[in-house]
Amino acid sequence: MVIPSQAQTPPTSMKAESTVAARVAAAAPHIEGKTVEGKPFRLSSLRGKVVLVLYWSTGCAVCRDKMPELRTNYEGWVGKPFELVAVSTDTRMQDVLDYEAILSRTVSTRQRFVQLWAGDSSYRDNLGPHAQLPAGYLVDKSGKIVERYLGRIPPEAWDRIADLL
Numbered sequence: 001m002v003i004p005s006q007a008q009t010p011p012t013s014m015k016a017e018s019t020v021a022a023r024v025a026a027a028a029p030h031i032e033g034k035t036v037e038g039k040p041f042r043l044s045s046l047r048g049k050v051v052l053v054l055y056w057s058t059g060c061a062v063c064r065d066k067m068p069e070l071r072t073n074y075e076g077w078v079g080k081p082f083e084l085v086a087v088s089t090d091t092r093m094q095d096v097l098d099y100e101a102i103l104s105r106t107v108s109t110r111q112r113f114v115q116l117w118a119g120d121s122s123y124r125d126n127l128g129p130h131a132q133l134p135a136g137y138l139v140d141k142s143g144k145i146v147e148r149y150l151g152r153i154p155p156e157a158w159d160r161i162a163d164l165l
Helices: 011-022 059-074 095-106 154-165
Strands: 031-034 040-042 050-055 083-087 113-115 134-138 147-149
Touching: 031 050, 031 113, 040 113, 059 083, 095 113, 134 154, 147 154
Parallel strands: 050 083, 083 113
Antiparallel strands: 031 040, 050 134, 134 147
């Protein structure tokens, strides 16, 4: 798990990380578990869609700060072969549930995306622990990682998503 005080990434590191990752396509990520609502989830079920996987925590100020922007962009892609999957790395499920309770009262359902909790006993992934949050992975329609982002998701990521659609 990530300690929230270590979770913030300086903005200068994200462009270099994104550029390096864009040159190397990685093997298909494996993510499975239950959504916060208790429904089974497998990333492989989204093959054929472009997917942005975001690792975050309620204790990460940068993560929380970017959520409204992510929600707005997500809503803009409704009806397109795109999905946003957020994986909370919080140590306590109650923190995730408290956050979700606020969202249920304040955020339109068109802006709600898949939310998993990495602490659930059913959760599995092959991407390893994340020393910095937020951490994002852009997955193409074939299920392969094409870019990786550390820190804020850069505006160029949305152009890249459009290219992949």
